[in-house]
Amino acid sequence: MCSDCGCHHNKNHTVHNGERALLKTAATTSTVINVHRSLLFENNQQAERNRKQLRQHNITAINLMSSPGSGKTALLERTIDAFASRYRIAVIEGDLETENDAKRIRAKGVTAIQITTGSACHLDAEMVNSALQQLDLEQIDLLFIENVGNLVCPASFDLGQHRNVTLLSTTEGDDKPAKYPVIFRVADLMLITKCDLLPLLDDFDPQQATDYFKAVSSCAPVIQLSSKSGMGIDGWLEWLASHQTNKTTDA
Numbered sequence: 498m499c500s501d502c503g504c505h506h507n508k509n510h511t512v513h514n515g516e517r518a519l520l521k522t523a524a525t526t527s528t529v530i531n532v533h534r535s536l537l538f539e540n541n542q543q544a545e546r547n548r549k550q551l552r553q554h555n556i557t558a559i560n561l562m563s564s565p566g567s568g569k570t571a572l573l574e575r576t577i578d579a580f581a582s583r584y585r586i587a588v589i590e591g592d593l594e595t596e597n598d599a600k601r602i603r604a605k606g607v608t609a610i611q612i613t614t615g616s617a618c619h620l621d622a623e624m625v626n627s628a629l630q631q632l633d634l635e636q637i638d639l640l641f642i643e644n645v646g647n648l649v650c651p652a653s654f655d656l657g658q659h660r661n662v663t664l665l666s667t668t669e670g671d672d673k674p675a676k677y678p679v680i681f682r683v684a685d686l687m688l689i690t691k692c693d694l695l696p697l698l699d700d701f702d703p704q705q706a707t708d709y710f711k712a713v714s715s716c717a718p719v720i721q722l723s724s725k726s727g728m729g730i731d732g733w734l735e736w737l738a739s740h741q742t743n744k745t746t747d748a
Contacts, residue, residue, distance in 0.1 A: 540654055543622035547629065547657025554634040557741050558642060560656055562680055563664035564673075565646030568690040570598045571724040572664070572733075573641055577605045579734055584638040584741065589628045591620040591645045598643065608632065619650035622657055639741060648673065652680035660685045660740055667691045667698050671706035678713040685717055686736055693723035 551558050561569045570590075577586055588609040590599040593616065602609035610628040612620060625642060632640075642658060644651040663684035665673055668691060674681040681687060687710050689703055707719045720736065722729030 537653070540622045543626055544655035544657040547622055547626055548659070550629060550634070551640070551657060551659075554637065556634060556637050556640050557660075558640045558656075558658040559737070559740075560642045560644060560651075560658035560661050561664065562644045562648075562651045562661060562684075563646060563690075564648050564666070564669060567646070567664040567666040567669065568724050569643050569646075569664055570601055572688070572690065572722075573602060573643065574605060575724045575727070575730055576641075576734070576737070577602070577607050579730065580639070580737070581606070585636055586639045586641070587632055587637045589620075589625060589640065589642045591624070591643060593618075593645065614645060617645070618647045619645050619654055620656060621654045625656045639737075648677040648680050652683050662686045662688060664688045664690050665706060665710075667694050667701045667703075670700070671702050672709060674706060674709035674713055681710055682713045684710075684714055685740075687714070687717060687719045688733065689719065689721045691723060691725070692721045692728055693726040 548558075561572070563569055573588060580586060586607050588599070588602045588607060590596075590602065590609055590611045591614060592598060592611070593614055595613070596611040599609040599611035610631050612624050612628055614620065614624070620642065642656055644656075661684050663681050663686075665671075665681075665687060667689065674687070687707075689706060692703070695701065695703070703721055710717070710719060718736070720729055720732045722733055724730070
């Protein structure tokens, strides 16, 4: 997929924790197909190393994927408010530019490492590994990776996560799972977000969205919610808790 958009050709990215930055540059090549194959192989190798490192520290990692503006950061803010006394949470934020989302997470008292990818439209396992080096893994139970807003490329890159969650906003249209099946096919859960807007959106049918999703990912559950109103948040928190094997911290 990325061989079409060209993001493999620019591997500049910066990893920030508010004070430190790490810049990595990879050489370009004219053989796009070979680069694509090599990159995916190397990425998957690094992803397994990431997963092993997370497992050693008993950390559960959740990869959040969606188009821009679907409400990933708002969902994380609501989740942090609900789980702060139960789990030690950290967040890796991915965006082309700015630390806007990381600042919102830090305002909640949670460590957030910002990865700015430049022109790359997704995170990869090497970027995540660079961010892991800046985290105190002994102090984390639950790690969220907020991927770059994109309904295509993030699905192709294993980061070392344990679960994939794909968000679909009611403002996007209920046919997105049919039009962008790969990112929904790899989902362990689909969240239909901004459901507080449904009374105003007569062209979005949650059941139709669910049917399209089930056609490409029949086993994964669907939860309708609103981070703003709190509707459906309990179902999301219950799903998270059921996939969180770490011991809870004292309240």
